Amino acid sequence: MSSRLMEMNLPQFPLLRDDEMRDLLARAQSGDEHARERLINCNLKLVFNLVKRFQNRGYELEDLFQIGCIGLMKAIDKFNLTYNVKFSTYAVPMIVGEIRRFLRDDSPVKVSRSIKEAAYKVQQSRERLTAKLGRDPSIHEISEELGISKEEVVNVMEASQLPTSIYETLHQDDGDPIYLLDQLSDNVEGDSPWLDKLSVKQLLKTLPERDRQILLWRFFEDKTQGDIAQRLGLSQVQVSRLERQALTKLRGYMNERA
Numbered sequence: 001m002s003s004r005l006m007e008m009n010l011p012q013f014p015l016l017r018d019d020e021m022r023d024l025l026a027r028a029q030s031g032d033e034h035a036r037e038r039l040i041n042c043n044l045k046l047v048f049n050l051v052k053r054f055q056n057r058g059y060e061l062e063d064l065f066q067i068g069c070i071g072l073m074k075a076i077d078k079f080n081l082t083y084n085v086k087f088s089t090y091a092v093p094m095i096v097g098e099i100r101r102f103l104r105d106d107s108p109v110k111v112s113r114s115i116k117e118a119a120y121k122v123q124q125s126r127e128r129l130t131a132k133l134g135r136d137p138s139i140h141e142i143s144e145e146l147g148i149s150k151e152e153v154v155n156v157m158e159a160s161q162l163p164t165s166i167y168e169t170l171h172q173d174d175g176d177p178i179y180l181l182d183q184l185s186d187n188v189e190g191d192s193p194w195l196d197k198l199s200v201k202q203l204l205k206t207l208p209e210r211d212r213q214i215l216l217w218r219f220f221e222d223k224t225q226g227d228i229a230q231r232l233g234l235s236q237v238q239v240s241r242l243e244r245q246a247l248t249k250l251r252g253y254m255n256e257r258a
Contacts, residue, residue, distance in 0.1 A: 071098030085134035211246035
């Protein structure tokens, strides 16, 4: 973690109760700047935690923190109080989406304007459905809302997907962070990762469809094991086991090609 980000003097505000959050949201959306400022301050820790996911992308995390705050402010303005979901459920994809859009637009890998426009519509649909459903929507639900095929939704999402760094943080608590590289390294060869020989996405193509989809959701779309379990109709324990097995298969395939 960047020491400068760790040293940021974030305001120390207590967590808001749901009723306090909704009251402040209603006031902020009515033009109360004091309520808006309090909402922002009380959710800066949320932005801080989400920004940790984007380490080692070649950008200062302080800059990404500011981008994340823009996503937070958009969430405050757009949150629909008639939906029976927590604000954080809606805010998280808004904040992450704002950071990802910044990285995508600034990336040397460019996509066409039509793909960008389609990706924007898909992202807007995801945000609306997340607020309405209280969970991440499925590809089918997005395609139905936009009136396009599921294949088109998938193609747009894949074409606009950001490259994932092998140093992307998968988990961090009070100890050292766990990077994607840690999960995909070859222990036999010590510090020399097998990712030096093949990119992640190239190797994923060798996996069965379900294994490949689980890893794509986990490491490329930031889905939790609980999210994936709900989509597949499995338990979180089963998804955890399948994830470990898929990673083991990847290591095995690499050893065969070495």
